[in-house]
Amino acid sequence: MKLAVVVQRYGESINGGAELHARYIAEHLARHAEIEVLTTCASDYVTWRNEFPAGVERTNGVAVRRFRVSHERDPLLFGRLSGLVFHQPHSVADELRWLDAEGPASRPLIDHLAKHATDYDFCIFFSYRYYHAYHGVRAVGPRAVLVPTAERDLAAGLSIFPPIFRGVRALMYNSPEERAMIQALSANGDVPSVVVGVSSDVPSAPQPGRFRQKFGIRGPFAVYVGRIDENKGCKELFDFFNAYLQAGTGRLTLVLIGNSLLPIPSHPRIRHLGFLSDADKFDAMAAADLLVMPSYFESLSMVALEAWALGRPVLANACCDVLKGQCMRSNAGLYYDGQLEFVEALTAIEHNRWIASALGRNGRRFFREHYDWPVIERKYLDVLARLSGDRRGPGAEPLPGWFERRRRSCPPAEDVVARLPTGPASVAAPSSTPSSQGRPVSPVAPPTGGERRPGNRSRFGGRQRSHRGGSAPRAGGTS
């Protein structure tokens, strides 16, 4: 079986969520199939500047074919178009211009896919919201398998994407919440799909003591791993942790690992260690009492999975449906909605050791049963084997005509997203059985939150909107 993995950026040094997801999947599927990665020469997700040489190279034993990006991102144009398509009525042509402005626009990559689609059994596309996925899926037709890595952000409300979700051969979701959202958006229940996610190469014997010694960390601590950014909920995390410190009921220190785009509060019990190697990161997670995940938007959160793999509980933001759903399904994490719940939940984990250890045990089991590499590989291979029997697929729906494309009939994306159901999809563990071809996927349990109404507290209103909905550049979805 020959597979193409198509992703916006690729490389050992690239740590974006979806890009890392794609690399892990490519490297692990390479043991079972012939893999070729098709990607761009870009390494910076903000500019998409060509930095790698075009052509074929091998990375960790996987063939990587790179194509040049036609033009870099113009932040002003992208910001203006984002404002238009996210917040105002607009046309399909506007959305296509937005997609082109977002990038990475690589016409040679799409041409290669169109010309050589038959060379591959399937083309696995990562991140639905980028240029390569939209045009690539349309180029390869029924050979396209999509790993959407979709979050509840405003891009999901654009009208150009539902035809893509309906037109691929299969979808590999990261979480039941993602599947529920995309099915609600595109009514693609008849497209074969499976909730897979991704695993991580977690060391079997991390060295927590080494970490404590190396960085001079004493006493219990909660760890945050990831980009320290307001978009990731870190500002709110600082506020809430300050409240925890002021309450004076606990001894936890907050240890931050990752590059910071925010000023870190100056407090002896808030430690920023910067970007660490994988070994140090895993040692830190093993040494921590818990992992904090303050993000509002996640399609899976690999960091949470890694914490669970190491037997550590997670304290997640309940406003993120995926994280809350994962916590409930795994019984391995608590979640908070507001400062009071944050302080109480943190204190509960800190002061009740049996809760922390039971959550950690559940997390380890959850990871082993649903996210260990053999499980992930088996899910992918099962789906591809089932799909191999019948190459017929719906194919991409044709674009509307010239005049229709220019009619301003598309509602603002924020309105579309606001109407989506909210809440964790199901308490059941992620499904491991894909729907048989052509038949509808068994629907997940309906989300519990109901439709968002204008009066409800919207996660896209207020503090998050300006960051997610506007021109803020972003990396891939799985973080």
Added chain:
Amino acid sequence: MPEFTVRSDSVDVEQIMEQIRARIREKRGVDYTEEQIRELAAVKLEKFLDPRGLRSDLLDQFRRVQKEQAPPAPPNYAFEDQTLYESHRGLLRWIRRLLQPVLKLFFNPNPLIQALHIQSQLNTLNAERETTRRGLDQLQYEVLHNLVVETTRMGIEVRNLKMRVESLTSRLEFNERRARALESVVVYKPSVEDQAVEATPAAPSQATPPGLSASVTAAAPSAPGPGQRSRRRRRRRGRRGDGPASAVMAGQPGSGEPRADGPAPPDGGDGRGEGGTGAAGADQEGASPAGDVHDSGFDEQ
């Protein structure tokens, strides 16, 4: 930290979250939404609690109001003995002065002049007093302002202290519960002496001191549980440590040294009660196998 009631390996995070929310509701009394909480907190801080949010310009405002609302100065006049005959016309003034004796033939104007003169002086005095009062008012407002600030600060401090006391109380409760839980799970490991005691059940009656009552003596042979024994040992250790270290070293009363000539306790016991001087029983514990039995009977009281 309050304990959670979910005690099993298969934790249910939803149940834990429910308990966390219940505790939050319990703490804040009313089930407000997060927005309401924030709104209330903001209002309180702005208007009452935050000294920076106070009207620090109270005095200025008062002065401004005073200026706006201050009544005009009361009209006054000067009234002297010649005021009645004054005129800007010299001829007229001369004629009036010339005819003044004629006027006095009809009535005596002097009391009238005197009264009006006094009234003029009174008006001046009143105006001066009014000015002084206004100055005092400003001082009073300053005092009031300072009092409000201080009261607010005190309010905040009281609130903080209350929270701290609550926190300490909860910690204390937790520690007490923890201590009780630990006491209940302490496993008693019988020593050689204990085993010897159990092997010779007749020993207690022989070793019972004469001061013990019959009921105590009767209770002594009943085999106490391991938890009770360990508790007793801790108590004895506590008694030993009752006196100051210097006293212990000097062997003074209260030092835990056995005293044969010590005063008899008022309850007629053997002098080993709380606050008593003797710790004979405790000291015996290690020396004689019967010591445990004696103490058993005593502590059962």
